[in-house]
Amino acid sequence: MHSDPVKLAEQGGADVERAIxxxxxxxxxxxxxxxxxSVSQIxxxxxFTELPGFPLRITGVVVADAAKAATLRPTAPACAPNGGNDCALPxxxxxxxIKVWVDGSTQGCTAKLEAPYHYLEGGHCSGEGEGRADYDSAQDIVDSLSPLWGQGAWRFQLHANGNGANKWALDALSRLQQSKENPHRVLLIHNTMGQPALSKRIGDLRKGAGVMDGQPVPALDIQVTHLIGHVAYWGDAFVGMLGEEAASEIDPVAYDRENGIPFSLHSDSMVTPTRPLWFVEQAVTRRxxxxxDFQKEYVLGAKHAATVEEALRAITVEPARHHELDTLLGSIEPGKVADFVVLGANPLDFDPAKGxxxxxxxxxxxxxxxLNGRATGGSH
Structure with missing residues (x-):
């Protein structure tokens, strides 16, 4: 690892440039x-974003312990365009x-599950039981986040793959919201192991109908983002690791839809390739x-297939909403900046409902x- 991250940004290199x-x-x-x-990473x-010709915007999420250690406060864009100024969005x-990890990787046998990993003795994840969490209890999450939550200025993002981890995350968020109402959006990252009761609970919390420890929970804007590559790359493996029924419930778009939960799709780079149109295809087909050996190809959890329109929203306006940037980005509307792509075909024309x-x-x-209505590179 480079000892001076700022110098790395300035010097770059062929590999960095290719990736960007x-x-x-x-x-x-x-x-x-x-x-x-760390502050140096920030x-x-x-x-990086200030380098000449840099073709992307970046928003940052700070690890909770780092934010507490450096007594950081949240920051926003240096300026935001509106009708009364000439700001070009930086x-x-x-x-x-703020980011915390409630558990680890589903495919890495470190997700916190409610039931043991499914493989028989000697198989992948055998002996791992219900996996493990990064905390000992939901209350430990509360204790860790309380100082930052109490500031009322941060949005929060909790990495939770397993259904056990998602339950702990919702328990912790409910108690935090009872202690002090947070006006900002909260994101569950991955939300992999779908369960009807978990999604209903998220929907209830969003509507102000949540209950924790017998007491009501003020409404909390919880949203989710799915690593949709789980379906394509690990779906068949999950059938062995989790059992067929549980595997068919991963990335539970149908439950998001039923409970009015905004969802997005992401790559967790470098875990899967960052190709938004591939996310759309994965979400719509569930292949x-x-x-x-590629000897089998099939649809996993067909009921959770997204429509093309839902999947397009999940790579545009919904992630902008997660990061509270949707007044500036995510769609082409009056008052927003002109960040967009030109495609060689209309993805809506590939909707299976339309043939x-x-x-x-x-x-x-x-x-x-x-970006800002200006091309960031040549035609491809």
């Missing part, structure tokens, strides 16, 4: 750095979120394969990517 341009070429305009661990990311959008072939969505070419 690959994001642009895939039609990405804004990314979230979801694990800033400064380095900000410095590429550094500030660091206004999975057996790796590495389209959604397996071709990821093949739609990205012709050009724009």
């Amino acid at each position: 341009h690959a994001l642009r070429d895939a039609g990405v305009t804004t990314i979230a750095d979801g694990g800033l661990q 400064n380095a990311v900000k410095r 590429k550094w959008l500030g660091a206004g979120g 999975t394969w057996s790796y590495p 389209g072939d959604p397996t071709k969505i990821s093949q739609i070419p990205v012709i050009q990517t724009y």
Whole structure:
């Protein structure tokens, strides 16, 4: 690892440049750095956005312990355009979120589950039981976040894969909201292991109908983001790791829809490729394969398939909402900046409800990517 992250940002290098341009070429305009661990890392990311020709915007999410250690306060864009100024929205959008990990990776056998991993003795994850959490209890999460929550200035993002971890996250958030109402949005990252009761609880909390420890919970704007690559890359493996029924419930879009929960799709880069149109295809088709031989291909959890329109919202306006940037970004409307992509075809034409072939969505070419109405690179 480079000892001086700011110097790394300034010097760059061919590998860094290729990675950045690959994001642009895939039609990405804004990314979230979801694990800033120090002031120097924050400064380095900000410095990246200030380099000549940098083609992306970045919003930052700070690790809770780092924010407490450095007594940080949330930051916003240096200026925001409106009818009375000539501000061009900067590429550094500030660091206004707090991040904690409630558990680890579902496929890595470290998600916190309510039931043991499914594989028989000798299989992947055998002997791991219900996985594990990064905390000993929901109350430990409350104790960790209380100083930051009490400021009333941060939005919060909790990494939770397993259904056990999601339950702990909701318990902690409910108690925190009872202690002091947080006006900002809260995000559950991954929310992988779907359960009807969990999603109903999220919906209830959003409506102000939540209850914790026998007491009502003030309304809390909880949203979710799914690592949709779980379906394509690990779906068949999850059938063995979790059991067929549980595997079919991963990334539970149907429950999001039923309970009015805004959801987005993400890559968890470098876990899966950052290709937004591939996210759309994965969410709409729910196709999975057996790796590495590809002898099986099938649909996993068909009831959780998204519509093309839902999936497009999940890579545009919904993530902007998560980061409280939706007054500026995420859609083309009066008052917002002109960040957009030009595609070689209309993804809505591939909607299976209209007779389209959604397996071709990821093949739609990205012709050009724009920030502030200006092209960020040549045609592709």
